Amino acid sequence: MPPIVTVPIAPVSDADASHRPADPRYRLIDPPTQYLDKLAQQWMVARGESQPFVHYTLDRLPEGYTLYEMRRPSNPNTADKRLFGHPNRVFFDSPNRFFPHFLHLMKNKGSNFGCPCTVCNANGKKPLGIQDSRSASADSSVPRGREKSRLMDSVRDDKAGKVDEEGTPDVYRALIDKLKRKGEIDAPIEEPMSMDWRVERKPLQVMLQRCRTQAPWIPRQGEIVLFVLSIPEGREIVFDYDTSEYRLYHAASETYEDSPAWRAGVVTQVPTEEKSYEVFNLVMEPSHKLGVNYSGFRVESLPDPNGEEKSVQKQYKYVPLHYTRPFAFYQEILRGIPRESWHATITNAMTIMSSFSLVDRFNFRGSWPEAVVNCRGIYIGAELILVGDAVRLLPPSEKQGNITSVDIDVLHIKSIRLTLTNLDRASDNDRDEGHPYNTSVEVRGIPYTTNPIAKFADVSPLNDNLGPLGMEDYASFTPFFPKRAKGKLVCIPFHRILGRCYDAIAVQLWFPNEQRKIVDMSQKKNQEVTGAELPNITLLHYGAEGVLAARQYSSQNYRKIDHRSGKSWFWGDTRVESLDVHSMSGAPVERFDANRDPRKWRREIRVLEGVGPAGKVRTTEEKRKLVEKFGVPGRRGRSKDDENDVAAVWTSIIEEARYNGNEDADDEDLYHALGAELLARDGEAEWAEETKGNSKRRKFLDGGKRDAEDHDIIVIDDDE
DNA sequence: ACCGTTGATGACCCTAAGAT
DNA sequence: ATCTTAGGGTCATCAACGGT
Numbered sequence: 001m002p003p004i005v006t007v008p009i010a011p012v013s014d015a016d017a018s019h020r021p022a023d024p025r026y027r028l029i030d031p032p033t034q035y036l037d038k039l040a041q042q043w044m045v046a047r048g049e050s051q052p053f054v055h056y057t058l059d060r061l062p063e064g065y066t067l068y069e070m071r072r073p074s075n076p077n078t079a080d081k082r083l084f085g086h087p088n089r090v091f092f093d094s095p096n097r098f099f100p101h102f103l104h105l106m107k108n109k110g111s112n113f114g115c116p117c118t119v120c121n122a123n124g125k126k127p128l129g130i131q132d133s134r135s136a137s138a139d140s141s142v143p144r145g146r147e148k149s150r151l152m153d154s155v156r157d158d159k160a161g162k163v164d165e166e167g168t169p170d171v172y173r174a175l176i177d178k179l180k181r182k183g184e185i186d187a188p189i190e191e192p193m194s195m196d197w198r199v200e201r202k203p204l205q206v207m208l209q210r211c212r213t214q215a216p217w218i219p220r221q222g223e224i225v226l227f228v229l230s231i232p233e234g235r236e237i238v239f240d241y242d243t244s245e246y247r248l249y250h251a252a253s254e255t256y257e258d259s260p261a262w263r264a265g266v267v268t269q270v271p272t273e274e275k276s277y278e279v280f281n282l283v284m285e286p287s288h289k290l291g292v293n294y295s296g297f298r299v300e301s302l303p304d305p306n307g308e309e310k311s312v313q314k315q316y317k318y319v320p321l322h323y324t325r326p327f328a329f330y331q332e333i334l335r336g337i338p339r340e341s342w343h344a345t346i347t348n349a350m351t352i353m354s355s356f357s358l359v360d361r362f363n364f365r366g367s368w369p370e371a372v373v374n375c376r377g378i379y380i381g382a383e384l385i386l387v388g389d390a391v392r393l394l395p396p397s398e399k400q401g402n403i404t405s406v407d408i409d410v411l412h413i414k415s416i417r418l419t420l421t422n423l424d425r426a427s428d429n430d431r432d433e434g435h436p437y438n439t440s441v442e443v444r445g446i447p448y449t450t451n452p453i454a455k456f457a458d459v460s461p462l463n464d465n466l467g468p469l470g471m472e473d474y475a476s477f478t479p480f481f482p483k484r485a486k487g488k489l490v491c492i493p494f495h496r497i498l499g500r501c502y503d504a505i506a507v508q509l510w511f512p513n514e515q516r517k518i519v520d521m522s523q524k525k526n527q528e529v530t531g532a533e534l535p536n537i538t539l540l541h542y543g544a545e546g547v548l549a550a551r552q553y554s555s556q557n558y559r560k561i562d563h564r565s566g567k568s569w570f571w572g573d574t575r576v577e578s579l580d581v582h583s584m585s586g587a588p589v590e591r592f593d594a595n596r597d598p599r600k601w602r603r604e605i606r607v608l609e610g611v612g613p614a615g616k617v618r619t620t621e622e623k624r625k626l627v628e629k630f631g632v633p634g635r636r637g638r639s640k641d642d643e644n645d646v647a648a649v650w651t652s653i654i655e656e657a658r659y660n661g662n663e664d665a666d667d668e669d670l671y672h673a674l675g676a677e678l679l680a681r682d683g684e685a686e687w688a689e690e691t692k693g694n695s696k697r698r699k700f701l702d703g704g705k706r707d708a709e710d711h712d713i714i715v716i717d718d719d720e
Numbered sequence: 721a722c723c724g725t726t727g728a729t730g731a732c733c734c735t736a737a738g739a740t
Numbered sequence: 741a742t743c744t745t746a747g748g749g750t751c752a753t754c755a756a757c758g759g760t
């Protein structure tokens with residue numbers, strides 16, 4: 001069984017539901033599996049989102065279309081399937097013939113104007129339309145962004161031996177070994193031998209890039225949010241000033257009703273056209289009434305991370321932005337709802353709040369016996385934090401009682417790193433309990449404070465719109481001051497991160513009660529205020545208490561945390577592992593997919609690369625066959641020429657590497673040479689091409705390393 | 721709307737190679 | 741030497757197409 005992904009269709013249709021067969025010999029086929037599968041498959045290919053080894057199916061056909069089957073009178077053994085519902089009252093007799101029509105509907109919001117399908121074009125009934133399907137989609141506001149449905153960290157963690165449980169070579173171990181030999185290393189981390197890494201790398205980069213440019217209040221893939229499955233007709237979620245609680249409000253009768261039925265879930269897919277979101281959509285319906293499939297976030301209910309039963313996760317839903325809230329605010333948002341009435345998923349979410357996993361570990365730099373692994377991001381509890389984000393910091397632990405907003409600093413992250421120290425004390429096989437060498441995860445960045453007392457000397461406050469995303473709109477009532485001299489970064493342990501810093505306007509929309517107090521503050525803004533006098537009114541402290549409480553709950557209750565060795569955090573290899581979910585976006589992933597056979601893949605990769613199990617070079621013919629069967633990894637083209645070409649090139653690479661290189665080119669060197677070449681072939685060139693001339697994106701490619709080095713850094717350890 | 725043909729797909733079986 | 745598994749080949753079935 002391949003992984004199955006259900007693809008939601010746009011809730012549009014041109015169907016005439018009254019078009020049904022009159023002949024009673026027709027038998028209704030429900031569900032029309034064959035149509036759903038074929039259409040989904042072709043659709044995903046047409047959208048350029050089709051993934052290898054994945055079986056797609058639609059959730060349903062466009063409204064009003066129904067499939068019937070009739071046995072042939074002449075030959076009852078064969079039956080013809082017909083799809084009824086076309087407004088011309090003519091049926092489709094195959095999925096392939098229906099597909100152009102279906103695609104046109106999806107692209108054109110249900111209009112069949114200009115549809116190229118055979119039925120629309122029968123007997124000149126067809127209204128003349130635009131031929132080019134591109135022009136049709138270009139006029140909609142939908143940018144042709146790539147949607148990415150899967151989330152995954154790309155690299156494995158360092159806790160296994162030379163080979164992880166699945167047999168993928170452990171780059172960390174390899175790098176540490178190499179570091180030991182050479183004394184010094186500064187190299188990108190690549191795992192060409194890991195199928196996961198190769199398949200997920202590019203989508204991951206696309207996802208990261210997208211997060212970088214979009215507002216911080218938009219949920220990111222893999223994050224946990226509070227959400228509701230639905231909001232009843234005519235209701236909205238509002239803040240009830242009298243009780244300080246969130247309730248459903250019926251505008252027509254001006255009455256407050258029950259609390260919304262909040263759940264917690266994982267965001268597994270973000271909408272294609274998220275750019276059309278305005279900040280108001282955090283609490284209000286978007287004016288453009290698009291299908292939820294397009295403008296919605298796919299959120300899956302979070303299963304119990306301590307249990308085996310994951311079926312609750314199948315309860316996913318595509319919801320608009322205003323059905324969701326950041327999970328960090330659960331205490332504020334659930335206020336007034338008795339704990340025993342909370343949906344089970346909320347407790348589940350609390351359980352994983354003390355877990356983290358690193359995202360896109362891209363560089364390894366070391367000088368024996370110490371090393372630094374640079375990352376582009378880190379999942380901490382509910383949120384995904386990336387290099388470039390502004391995050392809210394909790395005060396150092398001894399000051400964590402009764403946190404007020406002036407205690408919350410904001411850090412503009414310049415780099416996220418895992419440091420390995422005392423490597424020389426580690427045995428060569430570090431499979432033992434815990435980490436024999438010391439590890440720590442830190443973020444570095446520029447610190448800001450809203451507390452005038454804590455600011456650095458006479459610096460002027462940060463101007464709105466000049467700072468990083470997320471620090472906007474604060475200047476008028478609680479401006480940010482740099483906390484250190486220009487160019488200085490601080491280094492903070494990851495667990496002091498509370499969560500992202502959201503634009504002031506976003507926080508005000510979520511917590512409108514503060515608006516009253518903000519007025520008061522604005523009157524005070526030019527007066528001299530001491531820290532002690534500052535009322536607890538700024539917008540930064542939300543979630544602090546809740547997150548701390550949840551982390552404590554998690555430390556005590558998440559069974560993956562190694563309590564015996566006094567650990568209070570679970571370090572997940574990947575996000576999937578941290579959350580203990582068994583699938584993302586409907587597709588089983590990682591080691592939970594019974595269908596995976598990493599050993600097989602690895603063998604295949606090795607053969608493709610010409611490194612046979614015993615290190616012998618395989619024949620071109622063998623490779624050609626493999627390529628024929630599996631295609632070229634990371635490539636779409638599967639023509640014969642292509643295959644032969646690639647197989648030949650690979651052979652020559654191997655030969656060349658062995659020949660040229662050092663007679664004793666060890667496997668590792670060869671492996672890296674091949675890795676580089678394979679990466680180039682995997683579409684790196686394409687990616688480079690796409691980003692050419694776009695310095696911002698180019699800079700992104702270079703990642704946090706460059707960012708950090710742009711500054712004349714003096715790093716201060718800020719964790720007194 | 722009906723039906724004959726054809727090409728594609730998948731089930732099944734057999735053989736070879738690898739693992740034990 | 742024997743058992744297991746991967747891979748290739750063959751055949752049956754059925755969707756898809758196109759002619760009427």
